[in-house]
Amino acid sequence: MRKLKLFLGPQHPGMHGNAAIHMYVEGDIIKKSYLLPGMLHRGFEKGMERHSFVNNISLIPRVCVVEPDINELAFAMAVEKLADLKVPERAEWIRMIIMELARISIHLMAYGGLGGPTGNYTLMYHAHADRNTILGFFERITGHRVYHQYIVPGGVRKDLPNDGIEADILDFLTDLENRYDEYRDLGIENPTLLARIKDTILLPEEVVWELGVTGIGMRSAVNKPYDIRKKMPYCKYDEVEFNVPVSNYSDARSRVDLKLKEVVQSIRIIRQCIDKMPEGKVRVPIAQGQSMRWTVPKGHVYSVVESSRGEFGYYMVSNGGTHPYRVGVRGASYPQGLLGIEKYMPGTRIDDAALWVDTMGVCSPEIDR
Amino acid sequence: MKSTKFSELTQEQIDRKWWEIGDFFRRNSLWMLMYCTGCCAIELPPAMTSAYDMERLGMGPMATPRQADVLLVTGYLSLKTLRRLIYTYEQMSEPKYIVGFGSCTINGGIYHDSHAVINQLDRYIPVDVYVAGCMPNTESVMNGFVDLMTLIKNKQANGWIKYKENNDWYKQNQKEALGEVKIKDEFHE
């Protein structure tokens, strides 16, 4: 059979983000494939060295486009560990609300994105409408829809607005929860879609350990609650009750299923947060108004946050100056995005490639930085 | 029977009339190319779906550059993307329009000192409309599209003509920044 060289992306409706998959096919079976990253390279790690700790707050959310808050939290946690800052309790709870709202929004977006490669556009319209409501909440809380710059070292930028935002969030969550079954029926319980996503794109447990996949990919394969929020709780995740959905068979369907189940758990967490949140300050002042000249003690620290795709980490080195000496970003989709596509995409069909990228959760901006 | 009024027009004027008619239809059915070059593309799904519903302006996504009218440059352009963007732009059929999103396409924005990101997009390809902001919210994105339609109506969206007329200048700039404009895809193997 004739061998062909094909590109999926960067300009392709099935490709999420600006990256390309370069593949050699025989018939419709992929024989060899590579990810071509780097089209979103902005030189972040260099840029962060050139900005002071405070200036970096505006730079970091842009590392991962779809989920900016994990960057802010991971960066803030790294600085707090280095500078030994104690975050006020209310700020921790507000951070959790923001993180879980962001998790719902990204899971909805990924779930709607499933409509792209499978041709089920109704899903996309539903999911994006709900995501838009969450972005509206973000706008009310932080003033921005996508890049919030809200979680800063020492707390959060300002308190929740005093316009009944908590009640609105709770209303929305109840509404979303009521439509949970509808969402399932539209997507993963839908027979036409099910035939497409069931038993494709398998991820066995050995592969998880070989690549170093984390997050939903890992939990869907190893059947254990390997979640940073449970294993090494940050913020106040040890004071709320939630389950980590797992499964022991990882195909495209079970990974999407886990995403939906996580949405329910996130709703549970937000309710408890709003319930338990104390009054008080939300930010400790750093350096008494001299924040541009704020120095952070020497040290090197790695801080991790559970993102929707897995372990998202910042490695930060400070040499005692106003600027970080080196900031390294561990993108959560680095293992499956680069090594996974090279090693485990060959053998699947061409039409599965877009689905592969979608359900494995490959996010190109955090690979390129 | 010959229409007396029509016969008075020169061929050039008749062509212009046809362009006006063409522009009317064109601006009311703009196909935008689905190419997310940067982070501002994250505000496109809300614009496309039920919240803002781009289709009421007559805009829709198009998968191939050959059938698309509008190229959305959504945000910063690294050199690697710029090569592919030029390649994509030259494939599009005329008339073609470019909307530049975010402050990165205008003057480099937050990445003005980065080693990988260009600072000024309209040195490399012509831009018709800029949407400012980092990132521009969906309302301004929609407003940018309406602006593009007005520009087409007023015959001011002539970036593609500029690109043809000053092709040497654009090519020279592309060469200066990129070194080599041609894409080599075999480096990965």
Add this chain to the structure above:
Amino acid sequence: MNSMNNVTTIKELVTKKITVLKEEVIDQYQVSFEVKKDDVHHLLSVLKQAGWRQLSYLSAVDWIEDNEFELVYIVFNWEKPVHIQIRCRIDRNAPTMDTILPIYPGAKYYEREAHEFFGIAFPGNDSHEKQLILENWDDIPPLRKDFDPKAYSDARFPKREYSNDHVEMNGQKESKQAKREERRTHILDLIKGGKK
């Protein structure tokens, strides 16, 4: 308190087998060991045997004043949740480090990226010299401290000079800039007040 026990077990495990130059407990979920370059592979295989099966991060830090690169390996164990940083210094003039691919296959692209951004060679990793993220790069590796991205950007990518060649959508209205400036100076005057 269980997690603090993890840290002590790790300390025992590591110090028994390897001479540690410097050790640091960052918190109950993170320890850091600085070791010699030759001990890294041994230490990593010991840790992998003990359950630290996941390579979380691999990168380098450029200590230009000491003329050294510092390689950082971060491994993680999901059963005993402790991140272990393993750091070693290598010479900056001819930076080489043997690959850790046999121990952690996931390191392939991390090493390739470290080569691209720092110029560290990883013999044993066949593909480490190919470009990954940058394309047609013609300068020194960009994450080295002596590379100045601003100078590079200024030389290659011209900045916009603001002139009036753009189309103004509301051209007939006059600019509000002067009024705004006036208001601002007025407010500033008010803030200053009379007293000095």
